[in-house]
Amino acid sequence: MIRARIALGIRAQLLLVLTVFLAIPWLGYEYVRELERFLRDSQERTLAGTAQAVATALHDRPQLFEVRAAPFDTLPSERASDDVTLRPGAALETPESPEIGQILHGLSRTTARIWVVDRDQHVLARAGSLRHPSAASAGSAAEGSSISRFGAWLDREALQPLYSKVLQQPTEEFSDERSGGAVAAGRDVEGALAGILTIDRRPTADGRAIIVSAAHPIWVGDEVKGVVIVEETTNAVLVERNRAFARLFNIVLAALLVGSVALTLYASWLSSRIRRLRDEAEAAIDARGRVRRPLAGSNARDEIGDLSRSFGSALARLTEYASYQEAMASRLSHELRTPIAVVRSSVDNLALQPLPGDARIYIERAQQGLSRLANIITRISEATRLEESLADAERERFDLARVVAGCVDGYRAAYRDQVFDLRVPSGEVPFYGAPELIAQMLDKLCANAVEFAEPATPIIVALKHEENAVALAVANEGPPLPAKMQGRLFDSMVSVRQNRGDGEPHLGLGLYIVRLIAEFHGGRASAANRDDVQGVTVSVVLPRVRAVR
Numbered sequence: 325m326i327r328a329r330i331a332l333g334i335r336a337q338l339l340l341v342l343t344v345f346l347a348i349p350w351l352g353y354e355y356v357r358e359l360e361r362f363l364r365d366s367q368e369r370t371l372a373g374t375a376q377a378v379a380t381a382l383h384d385r386p387q388l389f390e391v392r393a394a395p396f397d398t399l400p401s402e403r404a405s406d407d408v409t410l411r412p413g414a415a416l417e418t419p420e421s422p423e424i425g426q427i428l429h430g431l432s433r434t435t436a437r438i439w440v441v442d443r444d445q446h447v448l449a450r451a452g453s454l455r456h457p458s459a460a461s462a463g464s465a466a467e468g469s470s471i472s473r474f475g476a477w478l479d480r481e482a483l484q485p486l487y488s489k490v491l492q493q494p495t496e497e498f499s500d501e502r503s504g505g506a507v508a509a510g511r512d513v514e515g516a517l518a519g520i521l522t523i524d525r526r527p528t529a530d531g532r533a534i535i536v537s538a539a540h541p542i543w544v545g546d547e548v549k550g551v552v553i554v555e556e557t558t559n560a561v562l563v564e565r566n567r568a569f570a571r572l573f574n575i576v577l578a579a580l581l582v583g584s585v586a587l588t589l590y591a592s593w594l595s596s597r598i599r600r601l602r603d604e605a606e607a608a609i610d611a612r613g614r615v616r617r618p619l620a621g622s623n624a625r626d627e628i629g630d631l632s633r634s635f636g637s638a639l640a641r642l643t644e645y646a647s648y649q650e651a652m653a654s655r656l657s658h659e660l661r662t663p664i665a666v667v668r669s670s671v672d673n674l675a676l677q678p679l680p681g682d683a684r685i686y687i688e689r690a691q692q693g694l695s696r697l698a699n700i701i702t703r704i705s706e707a708t709r710l711e712e713s714l715a716d717a718e719r720e721r722f723d724l725a726r727v728v729a730g731c732v733d734g735y736r737a738a739y740r741d742q743v744f745d746l747r748v749p750s751g752e753v754p755f756y757g758a759p760e761l762i763a764q765m766l767d768k769l770c771a772n773a774v775e776f777a778e779p780a781t782p783i784i785v786a787l788k789h790e791e792n793a794v795a796l797a798v799a800n801e802g803p804p805l806p807a808k809m810q811g812r813l814f815d816s817m818v819s820v821r822q823n824r825g826d827g828e829p830h831l832g833l834g835l836y837i838v839r840l841i842a843e844f845h846g847g848r849a850s851a852a853n854r855d856d857v858q859g860v861t862v863s864v865v866l867p868r869v870r871a872v873r
Contacts, residue, residue, distance in 0.1 A: 333591075333595060334591045334594055334595050334598070335587075335588055335591035335592060335595060337591075338587045338588075338590070338591045339584065339587065339588065339591075342580075342583060342584055342587055345580060345583065346580075348576050348579075348580075349573060349576050352569075352572045352573060352576055353569075355572070356565060356568050356569045356572065359564075359565065359568055360561060360565045363561045363564055363565065364536075364558065364561055367536055367556065367558070367560070367561060368523050368536060368538065371436060371523070371536060371537070371538035371554045371555075371556055372521060372523060372538040372540070372554075374436060374438070374538070374554045375438075375521070375538040375539060375540035375552045375553070375554040376521065376540050378427060378428070378438060378440070378540070378552040378554070379540040379541065379542050379543075379552040381427050382424070382427070382440070382542045382550070382552070383542060383543050383544070384543065384544055384545065385544070386544045386549065388424060388448075388550075389442055389448075389544070389549045389550060424440055424448060424449045428440070428449050428450070428451035429451060435452075435556060435560065436452050436554050436555060436556040437450070437451070437452040437453055437454050437554070437555045437556070438450065438451045438452050438552065438553070438554050438555075439507055439551075439552070439553040439554075439555070440542075440550060440551075440552055440553075441507050441513070441550055441551050441553065442549065442550045442551075443517060443548065443549065443550065445507050445509060445513060447507060448550065454500060454535065454555060454556070454557050455496045483570065483573075483574065483577075484570070487566065487569065487570055487573075491562075491565075491566050491569060492562060493562070493566070494533075494557075494558075494559035494560075494562040494563055494566075495532055495533065495559070496559070497532065498528045498530055498532040498533040498557075499528055499529045499530045499532075500528060500529075500535075501528070501529050507553065510524060510526070510537075511524045512524035512537045512538070512539035512553060513539055513551055513553065515539060516539035516540055516541045516548075516551040516552075516553075517541065517548055517551060518541075518548075519541050519543075519548055520541070521538070521539070521540050521541075522538070522539045523536070523537070523538045523539075524536070524537050524538075524539070525537075533557050533558070533559065534557065534558040535555055535556070535557055535558075536555070536556055536557070536558060537553055537554065537555040537556075538553070538554050539551050539552065539553045539554075540552045540554075594628070597622075597624075597628050598628065601622075601628065601631065601632050601635070604619055604620070604632075604635075605619060605635055605639075608639055609639075614646060615639055615642055615643040615646060618636060618639055618640055618643065619632070619635050619636040619639045620636065621633035621635075621636040621637075656701075656704075657701045657704055657705045660697075660701055661701065664694060664697060664698055664701070667690075667694060668691075668694050668698075671687060671690050671691055671694065672691075674687060675687045675691070704833070714761075714840065714841075714844045717758045717761060717844065718758065719756055719757050719758055720756070720757075720758070720759070721754060721755070721756050722754075722755060722757075722759045723752045723753060723754065723755070724753040724754070724755040724762065724787065724794060725748040725749055725751075725752065725753040725787055726752075727759050727762055727763060728746075728748055728762075728766060728785065728787050728796065729746060729748055730763075731763050731766045731767070731770075732744050732746045732770075732785050735770050735774075739774055741779075742774055742777065742783060743780075743781075743782040743783065744770075744782065744783050744785060745782045745783065745784045745785065746785050747784065747785065747786040747787070748786075748787040749787065749788075749789045751789075753787065753789050753794060754868070755794060755866070755868060756868070757845045757866070758844075758845075761841045761844065761845075762841070762845075764837070764841065765837070765838050765841040765842065765864065766785075766796070766798075768834040768835065768837050768838050769796075769798040769838060769862055769864075770783065770785065770798060771834060772798075772834050772835060772862070773798050773799070773800040773860075773862070774800075776800055776802040776803065776860065777800040777801060777802050777859075778800075778801050778802050781800065781801040781802075781859075782801075783798065783799070783800045784797070784798070784799040784800075785797075785798055786798075786799070792867060792868060793847075793865050793866060793867045793868060794865075794866050794868060795863060795864070795865050795866075796863070796864045796865075796866070797861055797862065797863040797864075798861070798862050799854060799859060799860070799861040799862075800859050800860060801854075801857050801858060801859040802858070802859050802860065803858075803860075804853040804854075804858055804859070804860060805851060805852070805853055805860055813835055813851050814835045814836060814838065814839035814849050814851075835849070835851075835862070838862070838864065842864045842865075842866065845866045845867075846866070846867050847864055847865050847866035847867060848864070848865055849862070849863070849864045850862075850863050850865075851863075
């Protein structure tokens with residue numbers, strides 16, 4: 325089973341790591357929820373304390389409940405603000421006992437609404453209102469003065485609309501079923517009439533607000549004579565919750581934005597250093613594996629700087645080793661020529677002496693071995709000299725078709741038993757390069773084709789003229805290339821020849837020289853099996869660059 329791998333750069337990886345910090349908004353949301361629960365608990369305790377305080381002031385005062393008129397409201401001014409709708413026969417008049425009115429009047433400045441009812445749930449007095457329009461809009465006005473102009477615009481145009489869709493917003497436009505002159509029976513009233521401090525939470529009829537109420541019994545002796553009900557909406561809690569949510573998430577979003585930008589910039593800088601190191605390492609070695617120039621180590625005191633210095637040190641050692649190998653071939657060829665000449669002269673002198681017939685066989689074998697050894701040294705020297713001479717080779721403008729045709733005429737004279745099929749354009753093929761190197765490259769290609777060609781089969785030498793390049797191909801009929809050798813055929817010391825017993829050494833340097841000359845002209849060499857017949861085609865594509873008139 326093949327698993328697909330996704331390539332992620334350093335910037336993408338760091339941004340992916342940054343997603344871990346997305347847990348911070350969740351933690352902030354949990355914190356806001358805990359804050360909301362704390363505020364709700366505080367609100368309930370405050371309402372319970374207020375109800376207990378009012379009830380304590382009315383305890384053991386039976387005269388407040390013995391003589392009274394019809395239920396009434398002590399504060400007519402509160403009636404209009406609460407949109408009171410009286411039920412038929414439920415008139416609100418001034419109570420006979422001024423003590424209740426004074427107590428409730430002192431508490432009417434709170435944000436709660438206070439009721440005092442008797443056991444029959446007739447309203448004895450009422451103060452305060454559930455509606456406070458200024459509280460619902462206090463959060464946004466306070467925030468605008470503490471942030472910048474751009475932050476205020478962003479908060480107003482983008483964030484607040486988003487928060488308004490996510491969070492429940494407080495509203496003063498809601499229906500209140502207790503806005504009339506009577507208090508409907510509820511869990512809070514029933515619990516208080518049973519002698520228990522009861523806290524209840526109920527939605528309004530339209531579901532647009534939540535009302536929290538605390539009911540405390542009023543005792544006269546051991547008997548419950550009435551109930552104090554203190555009510556308040558959760559709008560204040562919602563305002564504080566939304567304000568905390570907005571402030572917290574604004575900070576989190578700003579931190580994530582700044583962190584993302586900082587990590588992106590850092591990752592870009594880190595990636596640029598790594599890419600620069602990669603480019604320097606690739607430019608330090610050419611296509612033939614030789615070191616062009618040393619790698620300048622970085623002075624940075626981090627891991628990338630240490631890696632750069634390690635690459636520089638490794639390339640320096642590689643340069644020394646490559647120079648040693650290149651010099652060894654030339655030095656070895658030079659050092660072996662004198663011993664070979666001494667042995668050759670000794671064998672030749674020995675062959676002039678009268679020897680038995682059996683000894684002559686060994687003399688001939690020694691001479692053949694010396695000839696092969698001399699040929700090996702000559703070919704190694706040829707490749708070494710070519711590599712050294714390429715840097716000093718002079719280029720000139722010439723007709724490539726004429727050079728190829730002249731070389732093929734020479735091959736026909738040199739290989740009389742071999743047929744050469746020349747295919748060149750009829751006109752001139754202008755090219756800018758070294759003609760002697762082109763001729764040497766074609767010599768290697770044709771010599772290789774002659775060696776592998778089947779008897780009585782033609783060798784095709786074709787030159788194609790293209791728009792920006794020329795293609796030189798040499799094709800022969802013969803054994804195909806092994807698949808494992810097609811990518812290594814132009815390397816040094818690589819050969820696909822079998823031991824034919826002809827006594828000629830095969831070092832695999834011919835096509836290596838072809839590759840050197842092709843790369844010197846900015847081209848490339850390739851070999852492939854033929855499609856029409858069994859055989860091989862070796863092609864060299866040379867770009868026509870730097871052409872002069």
